[in-house]
Amino acid sequence: MLKVLIVDDELIVRKGLRAYVNWKAYDMEVVSEAANGEQALEIINQQPIELVITDIRMPLVDGIELTRAVKENYPHITVILLTCYDDFSLVKEALDIGASGYVLKTELEDGSFESILKKTSKEWKKRQKEGEYYKRLEKEAENSRLLLREKQVQSMLEDPSSSIPDELDWIENGFVGIYFEFLCSPNSFVEVEKQFYAIASKDKGVFLPLDDYRAIGLFAREKEYSEMKRTTYEQEQCRKLFGKITKIAGEINIYYCASSTNDKAGHVLRSLKEKGAYHTFYNEFGHLLDVHSIPQQGISDPFAKMDWQELRQLTLMRDWARIKDICDELFSHLAIEKPPVEDVKKVVLEIILIITHGLQTNSNLLTLTWGSNRFDNIELAKKKRTYKQLIEWLYEGINELEDSRSVFIGGINSVISKAISYMERNYMLEITLEDVAEHVGLSKSYFSSRFKKITGENFIDYLISLRIKKAKQLLQETDLKILEVAEKVGFNDPRYFAKLFKRFEGVGPKQFQESVHLYDAYK
CATH class of the missing domain: 3.30.70.270 (Reverse transcriptase/Diguanylate cyclase domain)
Structure with a gap:
């Protein structure tokens, strides 16, 4: 709405105009009043005004000086004069300095005032649309300039x-x-x-x-x-x-x-x-x-760090544990030497190419992580923006191939069962996670994660629990000394054995053995 300021030294005129006119009909709103030009200028300085309706003859600053000040400092504001019959010389002066029209106070009720308001509203709306249009043109021109600069910068990069x-x-x-x-x-x-x-x-x-x-x-x-x-x-x-x-x-x-x-x-x-x-x-x-x-890029040749013939042989053997080992060795070197990014991606793509070609003899083993063809491999590698993302992507595919193989040879549960059977037969020996993983044909990291997921315990805790269980059987069924029991279940240090036994059973092995013998004697 057009914001209106009424300026007249007579309160009755100001209140009458505010009450008499249906301002909303002209998309106008009276937002303030002033008793003279000085007050009016203070109001204009403090809030947005689009239309000033002012008397000519007022104390301090009259309507002529107010019009001059408004047009010099706020040319967008429309000024309409309220005048008497004997003010025409002043009206002419005000019109010359920019006032848009005048109304005789004696004709406020005959429709002249409403006609001027209607005309003013129409002109204001037209100016507003033109202003929006020009602003839009300026915005489009600015966007075009920015777009042109963007294209020019793109060309400079290319x-x-x-x-x-x-x-x-x-x-x-x-x-x-x-x-x-x-x-x-x-x-x-x-x-x-x-x-x-x-x-x-x-x-x-x-x-x-x-x-x-x-x-x-x-x-x-x-x-x-x-x-x-x-x-x-x-x-x-x-x-x-x-x-x-x-x-x-x-x-x-x-x-x-x-x-x-x-x-x-x-x-x-x-x-x-x-x-x-x-x-x-x-x-x-x-x-x-x-x-x-930022340091200069490394200049080492990452292809020279890999034994490609060994990778081919290991792929044919489906030895994922060893494949991961040689990849670990390669990537530890690259992490230190930091060769160009594209060289690292080419090495990873070559590893994938050799593995996928080696697997063509066994269609049961596949991974969708790397894509279904060479083009997929390249496009997916391009999207890996960090060294960590790239290496994790490679290993994720290898893990999926391990998973596929475990399903192919009887399912992962069957593989873990095979591992547990091996531990049951060899718990008294110095067996390690690597030994058991190799026995069932899986890499150490993959076997470790699957073992815990299925058994609910990590490998070491499961092996210790198994050895304590076997020790309890020996303590119950034989008269072997604690040292001998410890050795028979795979502990070389009897004190360590006693500490673990107490942690699992709540009492030491000697107390356990004595309580068993006491129970047997009582029976």
């Missing part, structure tokens, strides 16, 4: 040697580049972009989402600061940005660098993106870094 376009000529005076890596894809980059432009002018800044998890931005460096102050200011802006975006989008990495006037902008942005992605791959998330602090 062809770093390309010249700087005119739309980005401010880059030549130096800029700050920022590369973003998000752990989780933001629901929308709108809020992230908003925070970026809180530190960067839209006239001299660009924010470009690269995909669902990455973005890059750049903005002009401040000229008026010294280099030291400029660097400090830029670092502080990046810290603020990191904190605000972390609250919006969760864990992120932000990498930044300042470019001088002599730098090739395209090469700087490409290097920023590549170094940021490399650091994220090996170091996960939660980092804010100047990209110059």
